[in-house]
Amino acid sequence: MIQLYNTLTQRKEPLKTxxxxxxxxxxxxxxxxxxxxxxxxxxxxxxxxxxRYLRHSGYDVTYVRNITDVxxxxxxxxxxxxxxxxxxxxxxxxAMHEDxxxxxxxxxxxxxxxxGHMDDMLRMIQTLIEKGFAYAADNxxxxxxxxxxxxxxxxxxxxxxxLIAGARVDVSEVKRSPADFALWxxxxxxxxxxxxxxxxxxxxxxxxxxxxxxxxxxxxxDIHGGGPDLLFPHHENEIAQSEAATGQPFVNYWMHAGAVxxxxxxxxKSLGNFFTIREILEKYPAEVVRYFLVSSHxxxxxxxxxxxxxxxxxxxxxxxxxxxxxxxxxDVPETDYDARFQAAMDDDFNTAGANTVLHALASEINxxxxxxxxxxxSRLAAVLVRLGGVLGLLQQDPEAYFQSGSGEGPSxxxxxxxxxxxxxxxxxxDFAEADRIRDTLAEQGVILDDSREGTSWRRA
RNA sequence: GGCGCGGUGGCAGAGUGGUUAUGCAGCGGACUGCAACUCCGUGUACGCCGGUUCGAUUCCGACCCGCGCCUCCA
Numbered sequence: 001m002i003q004l005y006n007t008l009t010q011r012k013e014p015l016k017t018x019x020x021x022x023x024x025x026x027x028x029x030x031x032x033x034x035x036x037x038x039x040x041x042x043x044x045x046x047x048x049x050x051x052r053y054l055r056h057s058g059y060d061v062t063y064v065r066n067i068t069d070v071x072x073x074x075x076x077x078x079x080x081x082x083x084x085x086x087x088x089x090x091x092x093x094x095a096m097h098e099d100x101x102x103x104x105x106x107x108x109x110x111x112x113x114x115x116g117h118m119d120d121m122l123r124m125i126q127t128l129i130e131k132g133f134a135y136a137a138d139n140x141x142x143x144x145x146x147x148x149x150x151x152x153x154x155x156x157x158x159x160x161x162x163l164i165a166g167a168r169v170d171v172s173e174v175k176r177s178p179a180d181f182a183l184w185x186x187x188x189x190x191x192x193x194x195x196x197x198x199x200x201x202x203x204x205x206x207x208x209x210x211x212x213x214x215x216x217x218x219x220x221x222d223i224h225g226g227g228p229d230l231l232f233p234h235h236e237n238e239i240a241q242s243e244a245a246t247g248q249p250f251v252n253y254w255m256h257a258g259a260v261x262x263x264x265x266x267x268x269k270s271l272g273n274f275f276t277i278r279e280i281l282e283k284y285p286a287e288v289v290r291y292f293l294v295s296s297h298x299x300x301x302x303x304x305x306x307x308x309x310x311x312x313x314x315x316x317x318x319x320x321x322x323x324x325x326x327x328x329x330x331d332v333p334e335t336d337y338d339a340r341f342q343a344a345m346d347d348d349f350n351t352a353g354a355n356t357v358l359h360a361l362a363s364e365i366n367x368x369x370x371x372x373x374x375x376x377x378s379r380l381a382a383v384l385v386r387l388g389g390v391l392g393l394l395q396q397d398p399e400a401y402f403q404s405g406s407g408e409g410p411s412x413x414x415x416x417x418x419x420x421x422x423x424x425x426x427x428x429x430d431f432a433e434a435d436r437i438r439d440t441l442a443e444q445g446v447i448l449d450d451s452r453e454g455t456s457w458r459r460a
Numbered sequence: 461g462g463c464g465c466g467g468u469g470g471c472a473g474a475g476u477g478g479u480u481a482u483g484c485a486g487c488g489g490a491c492u493g494c495a496a497c498u499c500c501g502u503g504u505a506c507g508c509c510g511g512u513u514c515g516a517u518u519c520c521g522a523c524c525c526g527c528g529c530c531u532c533c534a
Contacts (some may be wrong), residue, residue, distance in 0.1 A: 010464085014526055028534075039534045073532070157463050158530070165462095185520090205532085226532025231464095234533095258465095259528065269533045295483080296473060300466085301527075311472060311484050318483080321497065344474085352474050356482045370491095431493055438495075449497045 002057060004223075005255040005299060005348045007231065008155055012348055015253070017222050019350040023061045024053050026213040026251075027113070028226035028234065031068040032092035035075040036099050037274040038289075038304055039260045039267050043227045045290055046257040046298040048105040048389055050225075053345050056390045064216045066209060067093060069115050070202055075192060080161040099277040101316060102286040104392040111213040114203065118194050121203045122212040124245050125183045125196075133244040137174035140186025146179040149240045155254060156232035181237055183207045206237040210245070213238075219246040225255040229268070238332075258301040267304065275304065284309050285404065287393060291316045294351045294391050317458075319388070322362035324398040324456070328382035329375070337361055338379075341387045351391060358388060402458030407446045409459060418447065421454050 002015040017023050027047045030040060043365035047063070054061045067087040068074075100107070114121075122200055125142055128134035132348050133148045146152050153158050160291045163179045182204035187193035193200035202420040213221065219242070226235065235254065242250040260267045267274045292312035337357050344353030368377040388394030403412060410418070418437050425433040438448050 030534080031532090037534085043532090043534045071532090098528070153463095156529075159462080162462055163530075229533055231527060233531090257534070259534085261527085264527085266528070267534095270531090271533095274533095300473085303472090307484095308472065314485090315472095315483050318497095324497090352476075352482085356474070359482055363499090370499055426493080429493075435494070444497095447496065450492075450495085451497075458497095 002054075002346050003348055004253060004255065006252075006373065007256050008251075010307045010454040013253070015222075017059070017250070018220065021058065021060055023059045023223060024217040024221035025051070025061060025063050025223040026104070026209075026217055026221060026257075027063070027065045027108070027224070027231050028209055029065040029067050030092075030096055031071055031073060032089045032096060033071075033074040034092065034269075035276040035278060036096050037267065037276050038237075038280060039227060039274065040105060041099070041277050041289065042260050042293055042298075042302070043225070043257045044100060045103060045293045045392070047225050047255075048103075049294060049298070049351060050255070050349055051106065052390050052392060053349060057342075057346075062110070062114065063108040063218065064110045064213065066212050067111060067113045068205070068208060069093070069095075069113045070192065071114075071205060099281075102281055103277070103290050104286065104395070106392075110216050112216060114208040114212070117208065117212050117215060118203070120215050121207050122196055122208060124211050124214075124241065125203075127245045128183065128241065131244065133240075134183055135176065135210075136198045139174050140201060141174060141176055141182055142184035142198050143180040144183050144237070144241060144244075145176060145201075146181070146240065147177050149244050151243075152240050153236065155239055156236045158232065158236070181206065181233065183241070206234055209234070209243060210238050210250075214242055214246065214250075219248045219250075221251060223253045223255060224251040225257070225360040228256050228259045231256055256299070258297070258299045261301055261303045262305075264303070280309075284313065285401070287396065287401070288313045288316055290392060294393065295355055297352050298349060316393075319358060319362050319384070319394060320398045320401050322365045323381050323384060323394065324402070325453070326365070326369075326374075326378055326381045328349075328385050330382070332379050332382040332386070335380075335383050337383050338387065345390070354387070354391065358384060358391075358394075360386070399456070402456075405445070405459035410441070415441065415446055415457055419457065422448075423455065 003012045004015055005012050025047070027043070030036060047065075051061050051063050070085065074085050074089060078088040125134060128144065129136065129142070132145075134142055134144050136142045146160065153163070160179060166460060183196060183202050184196060184207075185204060186199055186201040193202055213224065224235070239250050262273050262275070265271060265273060279291060288309060292309055293302065295312060295315070298430075337360065341354050341357040344350045344357065347353070361380055365377050365380045365384065367381065385394055418441055422434045422437040424439065425431070441448060441457070447458050447460055449456050449458070
């Protein structure tokens with residue numbers, strides 16, 4: 001039985017889906033005005049692993065992740081660039097898909113875009129007005145009347161009174177309560193806009209997720225996820241809008257990933273201390289980045305640093321070393337390792353614990369190979385690849401993993417040539433020459449591994 | 461100030477009321493021409509103070525420290 005931590009109840013709960021064997025999950029995706037950063041990668045990878053494991057456990061998962069393709073930041077950036085906002089968003093969506101593929105993130109089943117769901121949003125806003133949960137202000141904005149919704153604050157554990165008293169935002173005169181938030185924003189002259197019963201404008205940020213999630217998955221669905229900073233106000237507002245509009249519970253399980261930090265500070269757009277995924281991929285193989293993310297629990301915060309990535313690289317190398325030169329056996333039935341792996345993953349997707357099983361497998365495989373038990377090693381190699389796959393790891397051919405590099409350094413042919421030259425020197429017991437060749441390659445970032453079968457190489 | 465999360469060995473990072481996390485780094489040994497890879501061995505780690513208990517890193521309370529949200533941000 002899978003247990004998962006529910007932000008709403010603040011504890012782990014057994015997963016009981018609305019429909020047996022079926023999981024409907026919605027995750028807040030990107031606002032596409034810039035390249036994705038490591039924080040996005042964290043969420044992408046976390047929910048990718050969750051989806052993979054749910055499927056591995058036999059669930060039929062419908063995974064929906066939206067794209068916010070119209071919003072203030074997008075319009076401002078497009079304006080700065082002197083381009084149509086759609087040109088900007090198309091470009092960034094393409095880049096985002098590239099980053100996802102690099103990280104081995106499986107595409108969601110549906111990827112709705114805000115601009116494609118205007119009618120749904122307008123319908124929901126209309127319903128909210130009709131039910132008395134929203135009002136059109138004099139300036140053409142439409143606001144959600146927070147005080148009308150019983151239970152506002154139940155996700156973020158905030159009290160409405162505190163929110164109203166502590167409102168730091170400019171208290172707009174058009175709002176009835178400082179805590180009210182915009183469902184629809186009237187367009188200023190020259191701005192991109194859509195027609196509505198309340199005048200031309202565009203949707204507020206929160207309404208799109210309420211509209212798209214209920215649209216794709218129904219009024220009530222199983223899991224809603226997102227980054228840590230979306231908990232409030234975004235998710236809180238989604239609940240208010242959705243439940244007010246449909247009169248039904250919105251989501252059963254709320255899941256939030258932990259923050260990514262850099263130098264003890266949260267990495268964020270506003271602090272300007274973020275690393276984009278593509279920047280990081282220039283320095284480390286994508287699978288190392290993924291391994292780094294997966295080696296700690298999805299809810300804990302992680303610190304990005306050169307040291308941590310280097311360590312992830314060493315550790316992943318150990319796993320691939322175990323698989324190197326082995327052909328995984330076919331159709332290997334479940335083992336104790338599978339059971340241990342599942343026990344860890346069943347406990348709120350404890351990838352760090354599951355990772356231990358991967359290392360236990362690697363150790364056993366290495367011992368078996370030392371003892372010449374290739375057949376059994378091949379069986380466990382298959383298990384290692386299978387379990388690694390649930391985390392989106394170890395799916396490459398080991399040689400390909402070791403030999404792929406930044407494109408710098410000598411070519412594979414040159415390396416093979418040098419290895420042959422070194423072998424010749426060694427046969428002649430000219431170890432000075434052999435070591436010189438090895439040292440030269442090392443300086444070029446190529447490490448040689450000798451074995452009875454010969455010499456293999458990898459890039460550092 | 462309000463709400464929430466966390467403090468584990470040199471570092472990263474799980475977990476548990478009494479028994480090995482795991483990895484990286486280090487040290488010793490094996491293998492090797494020497495290395496690398498790999499294997500074997502190796503570290504009285506659980507913020508502080510009380511309490512509960514036969515026994516607490518693990519439960520309870522106080523304290524100290526760090527972090528997150530409360531404003532656009534994954």
